Structures are given as structure tokens and as C-alpha cells.
Amino acid sequence: MFRTEISMLAACALAGAAHGQNLADLSLDQLSRIEVTSVGKRLQRVADVAGSVYVITADDIRRCGATTLPEVLRLAPNLQVARVDGAQYAISARTGTDLLANKMLVLVDGRTVYSPLFSGVFWEAIEMPLDDIERIEVLSGSGGTLYGSNAFHGVINIVTRSAGETAGTLVKGAVGTSERFVTLRHGAASDAGAFRVFAKKRDAENTQRASGAPVRDxxxxQLAGFRWDGGTPQRQFTGTGEVYHHRTEDVLGERDYHGAYVLGRYIEDAGGRRTQLQAYADRLVRERSRTIRNTVDTLDLELQQQQLPTAGMDLLWGAGWRLYRDDAQPASPAALDLLPRRKYLHLWNAFAQVEMEGAAASRFTLGLKAEHNAYTGLELLPTLRYSWRPSEDSNVWAAASRVVRTPARVDRDVASPPLVPNPSVRAEKADIAELGWRGRFGSGASASLTAFAHRFGQLRSFDLNGATGVFANNYGGWLRGLEGWAEWFPAQNLRLKAGMLLQHPRYDAAAGTSPQPPSVTLGNDARHLFKLGVAWDVRHNVWVDFHVRHVGRRPAPAVPSYLAADARVAWRPAPSVELSAAVRNLGEPRHVEWGAPATASLVPRSLLLQFVWWP
Structure with missing residues (x-):
């Protein structure tokens, strides 16, 4: 889904950021030329994309002071990120924010990391060296035509740096008031290829409730992994792999995650075609004390081919197959069970997308994905996109798409009194319309603005029928909103960023039904979100960064709005050493982001001291 080399300009910008690039080395032109794959499943300049996509660069990650992937994702103004406790997060684009959010597709180097158990992501199980990330593309809106049924509200595409960009040794460690970690990495490059090996260990402490009582969280x-890149510009090979073990305390004892994956990719540029073949195998074991042990084995194969543009037309097509082997072994079947306990899930897909040049600097994109799943059979996911460049500095675009979220094991197979299995649960559906603009103002400012409207059907509901309950499809509704962001360089050593999200969801129960409130199954969303970031190069070796966010109230359970600010100061006393101090939540000492305030885990103010060494 990406290639190991990017354009010379973007490569210099991103690779330099990993070692402390100054703002004077960046420009809006360079940033607009960063290439992404999320919207078209092929490399496109951000400035040309007909979609609402925000890019978190390696420089953004380095300067924000975050230590985990969910905290990094707070930088994206088109994402809602809420910390549930010390380890768990509720993350979604637009609506659907919930601990078990099930409508965002998350990719790491082309590998899908959502769970077939509930179609969502166990964020506490995704730990990675943040220094190895090249960029994170956050696409809000439909991604279903290219990525499949769970790209309902969008795609988070995490792209790591090629092994050739991480040659040498890195030692990174940190200690703080609530966590500590150490990362080790070593890499080398030769004519035969490049490799890196890495390991990371991170420990985080318990949080507290409003009463002062500790939360068991x-x-x-612990993790270790590798990446290898080799071949020629015409024939490229990539191999990655990782083993990991994550353990989190909870009220029942602990949640334990352990697993491994290996991925291989081959890309060939020849004969006017770009062909990519990718395969990966993955195992994830999740075990929660006194509840259930769930083992998921995944095998995935994907082929895609891009015909290089001819006569103003660009064709992209592909096909894929995925097999899940899901094995659930309950500790107490009378309290929680999945029936059947072992299940094989096959997922087949084929897609095609054509992009054509139109008159007056316009382009049309028409795409269709046919996907067959084990629950609802064949689903068709079409999209139509249009973009118009009235000038070199602006892009007006529009899109219309159909997306689905197919049932998961929890929807159909779970048995947890009073909940009983329901084999009739259907796919959730949405029709999405978007209108956007992206542009630059002179040499120092840029902005992006998107208006969106979603029409929902067959949304998942929880219905009580006497003493029993079932998941069903008895909600429909609408979502309307506006999201946008802007960036301004008032001086060579100063960068300002701002972002906002305004939205109004409405859910209506089907006639003759009375499901539980939509917050039970559809999430608990803030209606507005505002963010501001400041990056200042005080000197050539001193950097100051400041981020503030205001998040609106959540209705059910009621969570008050809050204002939070983070700051980081970094100093490089020598070319191979960097020292930094990061303070998170400068405002109130503690605040609630998720759950009823009386019993919720409070997000604390924290201090982190960090050391990085490139020997």
C-alpha cells in the first residue's frame, strides 16, 4: 500500500525530522508535496487528494512529546481521542467514539490490526517505537471502496520508515511521574539491502478516581521486531515482523495480550505497470482473567496493480483474500460464551478504480469494491470523487460513497446473560456525501475545510425482549458536520497549527422498536473539538512546542467539556544527544475524558524526562 521510496523532497523533510529538523528547513510547498496512499491506495500529493486526509509527520511525532500511539493521534483534528483509563482509549473519526469503537480501519504498513471479535482495535495492544514512524495518514469519511467494510468512518494508515533511513544505533529512554520506557534500535545498509532490529519496553502506573482511590490499570x-528492505528501484522487497507481550491490570485481575506477525511485500515497476503482492500471517492471543481467552490467527493475501497513466486515465485494480481462525475459550460459559467457540471466517474482495482527466484542470474518480464475508455475503462499496484545481494553490473536491460495517463475532455469536446470539444481525450501512476545499495563501499559510453528511441505515442496536437481549439493526439516522485545519508560518522559526470539528449526529429507532439509547452501541461523541499547536525553534538546538485542545461535553454518560494543554522543551547539547522535558495536562491537575465522573479514571498531569542518543 506504499512504496519504500518517496519523492526526494518529502524524503529529505521526513528523514531530517527524525534527527531534529528545524522549521526553517520546512516550507508549505514541501509539506504539500508529502505523498499519501489513504485516499487512492497509490501515492498522491496531499495537495491533489480528493478527500479529507490529515498527515501527522515524523517531525510532528518527535516534537509532541507523546509516548504512545493513541496520544500521537491526538494531533489529528479529524479524530476524537478519549483516554478511558491508564491503558485503554476510545478513538474514532467523526462519530462512533467508544471503548469498543468498531468503524475505523487501522493499518500498520499495510497490515490490518482490527479484531474480528468486535471489528475494532485493542489500542492497549498496539505498542511501537514512535521514532520508526514516517507518517500517519488519517482519512476521515469513507475508505470502503479501497479498504473494505470496516473503513466506515475512515482509515488510520501508519507508515514506518524504510530500513535504509534508520541505519546506525539509537538509544532512547524516559522516566516520568506516571510511566517509563526504553527503546533500542540498530540498523545497517549495504548494496544488498538494509535492515533494522528494535526492542521496546514501557511501564505505566495506575491512575486514580475522583475519590483518590487507585484504578487497577x-x-x-514488551516488544521486539525487525524490518528488511532490498532489491532495486524496479523490484523492491520488504519484510517485517514482531513479537510482543502486553499486560494490563483490571478489576478482574488482568488483561494479557501476546502474539507475533510476519509480513512480506514485493513491488515491481515494469512495462508501464506497478504491481504489488503482499502477504502476512498474524496471531493475537487476548486473555482476560475469569472471562475469556480469545486466539485469532490471520492469514492475508493481497494483489494490486496500477496501470501508469495513458491518455489521461489511471487504472488501479486488485483482489485479496483473508482467513480468520477465531477460537474463544470461556472461563465461565454460563456468564460469557461465544457460540460456536471456534469459527473460521473467510473474506474475499476485488476492486477497481479509474481516475480520468476532465476539462479545466478537473479529475473524476470512479471506484467499486465487491467484498464477500462470512456473515452477510456479498457487499458492494462504490465511490465517486471529483476534484478541480482552479489554481495551482487550491483544490475543490466532492465525493459520494457507500460504506458498510459487517457483523463481528460479538454481534452475532456472543452469549452473556441477558444477551443471546442473534444470527440475523445485518451489516450497518451509510451513504456519505462530502464537499471540501484545500489551498494555500501565499508562501506562509494553508488550510483545509470539509463539509460532510452521512445517512445511516441498519445501525447496530441493543434490544431488550423481556428477560433477554439481542443485538439488532434498529437504528438509522443522520450526521452533519464540518471539519478543518490550518497551518501558518509567521516566521522561519515559528509554526502555528489549528484544527476544529463540529458535528451533529441524530439517531432514530425503527418504527415499532424500542432499543436501548444509542450511546449503548453507537458511541458517546463530543459535538465540537478545537485544537491549537505552536512549534518554535528558539535556537538551532533548542525547540519548544505547545498544544492545547478543547473537547466538548459528551452526553451519555455525561462527561463535562475540558481544556487540556501539553508542552515540551528539547535541547541538543551535542549532535548525537537530545534531552527533553514534556508536561502533559498543564491546566487542571486531573480531568475526566470518558465515563461517569464519579467512577471514571482521571487523566493526571504528568512530567516526562527523556534522553535520546545516536552513538
Whole structure:
């Protein structure tokens, strides 16, 4: 889904950021030329994309002071990120924010990381060296035509740096008031290829409730992995792999995650075609004390081919197959069970997308994905996109798409009194319309604005029928909103960023039904979100960064709105050493982001001291 080399300009910008690039080395032109794959499943300049996509660069990650992937994702103004406790997060684009959010597709180097158990992501199980990330593309809106049924509200595409960009040794460690970690990495490059090996260990402490009582949510994370890149510009090979073990305390004892994956990719540029073949195997074991042990084995194969543009037309097509082997072994079947306990799930898909040049600097994109799943059979996911460049500095675009979210094991197979299995649960559906503009103002400012409207059908509901309950499809509704962001360089050593999200969801129960409130199954969303970031190069070796966010209230359970600010100061006393101090939540000492305030885990103010060494 990406290639190991990017354009010379973007490569210099991103690779330099990993070692402390100054703002004077960046420009809006360079940033607009960063290439992404999320919207078209092929490399496109951000400025040309007909979609609402925000890019978190390696420089953004380095300067924000975050230590985990969910905290990094707070930088994206088109994402809602809420910390549930010391280890768990509720993350979604637009609506559907919930601990078990099930409508965002998350990719790491082309590998899908959502769970077939509930179609969502166990964020506490995704730990990675943040220094190895090249960029994170956050696409809000439909991604279903290219990525499949779970790209309902969008795609988070995490792209790591090629092994050739991480040659040498890196030692990174940190200690703080609530966590500590150490990362080790070593890489080398030769004419035969490049490799890196890495390891990370991170420990986080318990949080507290408003009463001062500790919450059992301390966590321990360990991982080790590798990446290898080789071949020629015409024939490229990539191999990655990782083993990991994450353990988090909870009220029942602990949640334990361990697993491994290996991925291989081959890309060939020849004969006017770009062909990519990718395969990966993955195992994830999740075990929660006194509830259930769930083992998921995944095998995935994907082929895609891009015909290089001819006569103003660009064709992209592909096909894929995925097999899940899901094995659930309950500790107490009378309290929680999945029936059947072992299940094989096959997922087949084929897609095609054509992009054509139109008159007056316009382009049309028409795409269709046919996907067959084990629950609802064949689903068709079409999209139509249009973009118009009235000038070199602006892009007006529009899109219309159909997306689905197919049932998961929890929807149909779970048995947890009073909940009983329901084999009739259907796919959730949405029709999405978007209108956007992206542009630059002179040499120092840029902005992006998107208006969106979603029409929902067959949304998942929880219905009570006497003493029993079932998941069903008895909600429909609408979502209307506006999201946007802007960036301004008032001086060579100063960058300002701002972002906002305004939205109004409405859910209506089907006639003759009375399901539980939509917050039970559809999430608890803030209606507005505002963010501001400041990056200042005080000197050539001193950097100051400041981020503030205001998040609106959540209705059910009621969570008050809050204002939070983070700051980081970094100093490089020598070319191979960097020292930094990061303070998170400068405002109130503690605040609630998720759950009823009386019993919720409070997000604390924290201090982190960090050391990085490139020997």
C-alpha cells in the first residue's frame, strides 16, 4: 500500500525530522508535496487528494512529546481521542467514539490490526517505537471502496520508515511521574539491502478516581521486531515482523495480550505497470482473567496493480483474500460464551478504480469494491470523487460513497446473560456525501475545510425482549458536520497549527422498536473539538512546542467539556544527544475524558524526562 521510496523532497523533510529538523528547513510547498496512499491506495500529493486526509509527520511525532500511539493521534483534528483509563482509549473519526469503537480501519504498513471479535482495535495492544514512524495518514469519511467494510468512518494508515533511513544505533529512554520506557534500535545498509532490529519496553502506573482511590490499570509492554528492505528501484522487497507481550491490570485481575506477525511485500515497476503482492500471517492471543481467552490467527493475501497513466486515465485494480481462525475459550460459559467457540471466517474482495482527466484542470474518480464475508455475503462499496484545481494553490473536491460495517463475532455469536446470539444481525450501512476545499495563501499559510453528511441505515442496536437481549439493526439516522485545519508560518522559526470539528449526529429507532439509547452501541461523541499547536525553534538546538485542545461535553454518560494543554522543551547539547522535558495536562491537575465522573479514571498531569542518543 506504499512504496519504500518517496519523492526526494518529502524524503529529505521526513528523514531530517527524525534527527531534529528545524522549521526553517520546512516550507508549505514541501509539506504539500508529502505523498499519501489513504485516499487512492497509490501515492498522491496531499495537495491533489480528493478527500479529507490529515498527515501527522515524523517531525510532528518527535516534537509532541507523546509516548504512545493513541496520544500521537491526538494531533489529528479529524479524530476524537478519549483516554478511558491508564491503558485503554476510545478513538474514532467523526462519530462512533467508544471503548469498543468498531468503524475505523487501522493499518500498520499495510497490515490490518482490527479484531474480528468486535471489528475494532485493542489500542492497549498496539505498542511501537514512535521514532520508526514516517507518517500517519488519517482519512476521515469513507475508505470502503479501497479498504473494505470496516473503513466506515475512515482509515488510520501508519507508515514506518524504510530500513535504509534508520541505519546506525539509537538509544532512547524516559522516566516520568506516571510511566517509563526504553527503546533500542540498530540498523545497517549495504548494496544488498538494509535492515533494522528494535526492542521496546514501557511501564505505566495506575491512575486514580475522583475519590483518590487507585484504578487497577497499570500496564507493562514488551516488544521486539525487525524490518528488511532490498532489491532495486524496479523490484523492491520488504519484510517485517514482531513479537510482543502486553499486560494490563483490571478489576478482574488482568488483561494479557501476546502474539507475533510476519509480513512480506514485493513491488515491481515494469512495462508501464506497478504491481504489488503482499502477504502476512498474524496471531493475537487476548486473555482476560475469569472471562475469556480469545486466539485469532490471520492469514492475508493481497494483489494490486496500477496501470501508469495513458491518455489521461489511471487504472488501479486488485483482489485479496483473508482467513480468520477465531477460537474463544470461556472461563465461565454460563456468564460469557461465544457460540460456536471456534469459527473460521473467510473474506474475499476485488476492486477497481479509474481516475480520468476532465476539462479545466478537473479529475473524476470512479471506484467499486465487491467484498464477500462470512456473515452477510456479498457487499458492494462504490465511490465517486471529483476534484478541480482552479489554481495551482487550491483544490475543490466532492465525493459520494457507500460504506458498510459487517457483523463481528460479538454481534452475532456472543452469549452473556441477558444477551443471546442473534444470527440475523445485518451489516450497518451509510451513504456519505462530502464537499471540501484545500489551498494555500501565499508562501506562509494553508488550510483545509470539509463539509460532510452521512445517512445511516441498519445501525447496530441493543434490544431488550423481556428477560433477554439481542443485538439488532434498529437504528438509522443522520450526521452533519464540518471539519478543518490550518497551518501558518509567521516566521522561519515559528509554526502555528489549528484544527476544529463540529458535528451533529441524530439517531432514530425503527418504527415499532424500542432499543436501548444509542450511546449503548453507537458511541458517546463530543459535538465540537478545537485544537491549537505552536512549534518554535528558539535556537538551532533548542525547540519548544505547545498544544492545547478543547473537547466538548459528551452526553451519555455525561462527561463535562475540558481544556487540556501539553508542552515540551528539547535541547541538543551535542549532535548525537537530545534531552527533553514534556508536561502533559498543564491546566487542571486531573480531568475526566470518558465515563461517569464519579467512577471514571482521571487523566493526571504528568512530567516526562527523556534522553535520546545516536552513538
Amino acid at each position: 497499570a500496564s507493562r509492554h
